[in-house]
Amino acid sequence: MLLLGSLQRQAVRCENLGSPMYAELLRRLVADYEIGGVSADVLAGYDDPPPGSVIGLRLLGAVHGLVLAGEVPELAVFYPSVGGVWDPVLGWEAFERVLESRAGEVRALLTQPPQTNEVRRSAALYGGLLQLVWDVRLPVRLFEMGASAWLNLRADHFRYVVDGESYGAVDSPVVIEDAWSGRKLDPVALRITERGGCDIAPVNPLSAEGARTLTSYVWADMAERLERLRAALEVARQVPADVRRADAVSFVRGLELVPGQVTVLWHSIMWQYLTDEDRAAVDAHLAELGEQADESAPLARLRFEPGAEPPYEFLVELEIWPGGGRRVLGRIEDHGQDLVWSFPSESGSN
Numbered sequence: 001m002l003l004l005g006s007l008q009r010q011a012v013r014c015e016n017l018g019s020p021m022y023a024e025l026l027r028r029l030v031a032d033y034e035i036g037g038v039s040a041d042v043l044a045g046y047d048d049p050p051p052g053s054v055i056g057l058r059l060l061g062a063v064h065g066l067v068l069a070g071e072v073p074e075l076a077v078f079y080p081s082v083g084g085v086w087d088p089v090l091g092w093e094a095f096e097r098v099l100e101s102r103a104g105e106v107r108a109l110l111t112q113p114p115q116t117n118e119v120r121r122s123a124a125l126y127g128g129l130l131q132l133v134w135d136v137r138l139p140v141r142l143f144e145m146g147a148s149a150w151l152n153l154r155a156d157h158f159r160y161v162v163d164g165e166s167y168g169a170v171d172s173p174v175v176i177e178d179a180w181s182g183r184k185l186d187p188v189a190l191r192i193t194e195r196g197g198c199d200i201a202p203v204n205p206l207s208a209e210g211a212r213t214l215t216s217y218v219w220a221d222m223a224e225r226l227e228r229l230r231a232a233l234e235v236a237r238q239v240p241a242d243v244r245r246a247d248a249v250s251f252v253r254g255l256e257l258v259p260g261q262v263t264v265l266w267h268s269i270m271w272q273y274l275t276d277e278d279r280a281a282v283d284a285h286l287a288e289l290g291e292q293a294d295e296s297a298p299l300a301r302l303r304f305e306p307g308a309e310p311p312y313e314f315l316v317e318l319e320i321w322p323g324g325g326r327r328v329l330g331r332i333e334d335h336g337q338d339l340v341w342s343f344p345s346e347s348g349s350n
């Protein structure tokens with residue numbers, strides 16, 4: 001059955017990324033499902049979920065949301081995100097009881113894709129902008145499609161630590177340790193004059209509900225990610241960004257160039273959600289806008305997405321108009337880990 005394979009794969013992934021608690025919960029969900037336990041009822045109808053729908057993470061996010069809302073104190077005592085201590089045996093028993101008593105609410109949340117606005121991904125954005133500004137020497141108008149809670153639009157307000165050296169805002173509460181390796185980035189003054197974006201299902205990071213939704217999709221025993229998210233929410237309260245509910249195609253269609261500034265479209269881990277038609281439309285709009293670009297009003301596209309060909313590794317790529325032509329700036333893992341800047345001679349693969 002596809003569901004069980006997907007839960008098992010997700011368990012391995014949680015283990016590898018540093019969440020033994022979620023790995024354990026997912027494995028116990030599989031065992032429980034196989035004997036027709038409560039998870040078989042909660043997950044009924046999801047036997048063959050579409051690829052990438054990460055049903056296990058939706059379920060864990062739904063339960064984490066109840067914990068964060070203070071609705072299941074008997075389970076919260078096992079959740080490190082709210083000061084509890086994880087116990088694989090007692091924790092699972094409490095989890096199982098919550099699935100039994102709150103099955104309706106959990107099932108309702110399974111229909112929603114996880115909203116993971118991963119702050120660590122901003123290392124790719126920040127480093128990519130440094131490389132862009134090194135080339136164009138202009139202030140930046142920064143726009144993001146699929147911005148989720150638009151936390152990463154404040155990338156220049158975070159601190160990035162690389163070999164003991166800091167980049168970005170040195171007094172920021174958001175600290176990204178071991179932000180990258182590889183090619184040393186040239187120091188350059190980065191000034192962002194405008195921040196905007198779109199998402200088809202934006203989460204407002206300034207509301208209590210939005211902050212809770214975002215937190216619920218961070219794995220509950222990953223203290224560093226939780227801390228980074230809390231700090232990014234604090235920065236979001238201080239640095240405004242204009243994000244609206246819109247789909248990527250209409251958003252890109254509305255972009256304009258401004259003389260004396262470089263207009264940047266950034267996107268991370270969202271391309272896979274667009275239809276082929278929408279991807280073609282975004283590419284066509286950008287190419288059209290690129291035709292209008294000149295040295296005084298350039299356009300750039302900075303992306304952090306999987307490459308189009310095997311081994312489908314995640315790449316950070318930059319394209320600048322006038323000129324066009326895509327350059328690979330670096331390689332990275334999907335949550336923003338292990339970012340390695342490469343050498344300028346490399347070119348894009350797709």
Ligand SMILES: C[S@@+](CC[C@H](N)C(=O)[O-])C[C@H]1O[C@@H](n2cnc3c(N)ncnc32)[C@H](O)[C@@H]1O
Nearest residue numbers: 116117118146148199200201247248268270273
């Ligand atoms: C995996 S999240 C990534 C969020 C953010 N870019 C990041 O890296 O943390 C993908 C986001 O794309 C958004 N999305 C999916 N399809 C979209 C579309 N057609 N137009 C705009 N946003 C879309 C989703 O709502 C979600 O917020």
